[in-house]
Amino acid sequence: MSTNQTTTNNDEEEIVTCSELLEQIDDEEAELDRERALYGNCDTDTCTYPQGYVQRQALFVCMTCHNNGNGQLAGICAACAFHCHSNHEINELYTRRFFRCDCGNSKLSHQPCKLCPNKDPTNTANKYDDNFRGLYCTCKRPYPDKESPTADDAMIQCMICEDWFHSQHLGVPLPMEENDADELDMICQACVIKYPFLIHYDESRTITSPPVEENAAASNSPPCLLVSNNNNNSNNNELHTIFLRDGWRKRLCRCPQCHKLYDDSNLTVVFNDDDAIQEYEKQALAKSENLDADKLLTDSLQKLDHVKKLEVLHGINEFKKSLSDFLRDKANGDGILTANDVTTFFAGLQEKRKEQKRTTFVPPDNCKF
Structure with missing residues (x-):
């Protein structure tokens, strides 16, 4: 992959490589998916x-x-x-x-x-x-923080108190790459101190309880996994931020004592599968299909007559082909795009469109074609 350093030619014209352009497109698509996951469940015209x-x-x-x-x-x-x-x-x-x-x-x-x-x-x-x-984390700073010494101030939300934390202020290192942190659920140190039994579910302690079976509730006296885990790890009294991987709710102890503990701690709802943020985002993404660009285009085309519909579709296909050819030629060449390249590309499209209008017969609006 090309370096991210800014490159200039003799005229000091800013340039960007094709790889950098594709990376920017991927970032924009990821941000769009994030917004779909957030707003897909929202009715933006009705107060909740x-x-x-x-x-x-x-x-x-x-x-x-x-x-x-x-x-x-x-x-x-x-x-x-x-x-x-x-x-x-x-x-x-x-x-x-x-x-x-x-x-x-x-x-x-x-x-x-x-x-x-x-x-x-x-x-x-x-x-x-x-x-x-407008203040977040243990540092009680705004987000984004204009006074931050670093440009990267990505934050992670605690799934219990729902506050947001900088990764460098969690007190423990992330168990995987920071960019993949959104695949984990995090419980902050303050919540672990408030509910100390949670430390026994810390993924880094390699205490993996078996998933709860569908008929587990039918057992008269299921063993308490917390007691077992506590006996095996009695020498570890440190309470710190913990991370939980996908499916952790199914690994929770469901014995009567723990059920009461969850109720007394007001955590029963949090420990239900339907509370998972992943479930909310899944539903939101499904609903946001109604906002899909292809569907919106299809709905708009239904309102056009046959001739204009063909004209729009031809224009879209022509643009896709021209853009694909343009990027392929640049990638096979020096792999560098400049602002002048982009301007020239769109100017060429406009000129081609004008030429088509001069040479193409367009039926009148009252034509039954």
Whole structure:
């Protein structure tokens, strides 16, 4: 792969290699997938307040209202972020559990809700933390942090408290490449200290409990896996950030004592399979197929007459072929693209289109072709 260093020619014209261009396209597609996973479950025209405390939803904070109001902590749904706070500074919290939209209530009374104006003064079951102030991690810094000494400030969310943490502030190294960290669930050190039994499920301790079988509940007295694990690892009292790999919920102990422990710790919902962020994203991606570009194009073509439909399809195919030929020629040559190359490419497309219009017979609109 080509180096990422900036290269210039004698005229100091900025250039980019084909490999770098493809890498940028891959990054943009990954970001698009992330947005589909977040917004696919959202109805951006309907406030979620009437649904009550939603099990999991995309949540946002209006920093404009927070800074201009009385400083009360408040969260808003995606629809209110788009319609009621469209010209404001909005922070994305990704998703939160069991939260009810605060837009227009007593916390944000200076900003009436346009979508659902009749709301209770407060949502007493909502839980707030420093994220609602625009501060994250143990370092209590904003995101993105303009004063950060490094450009890379990627963060990981704790699946219990739902705060976000810099990888360098977790107190332990990532168990795999940082770019693959989103494939793991993380529980921060503060939550492990609050619920110390969680340390026995740390993947790095190589304590792998067998998956729970479908008929496990039928057993009269299933053994407690936590007691067994604790006996085998009694010399390890350190409580630290832990990472859990896919399927960890099926490896949880399901004995009566542990069930009560989960209930008393208010973690039963967290330990259910349907709480997994991966399940939320899977459903969101499925729903977001309605926003697929190919489907939108198909729906738009249905509104055109036969002649114009053929013209649009011909233009799309011509563009794809021209772009493919253009990139292939560059890759077989010096492999370098310049701004002038791109300008020349699109200028050539425009000229070819003009030539086609001059030489192609176009039937009148009332033609029954």
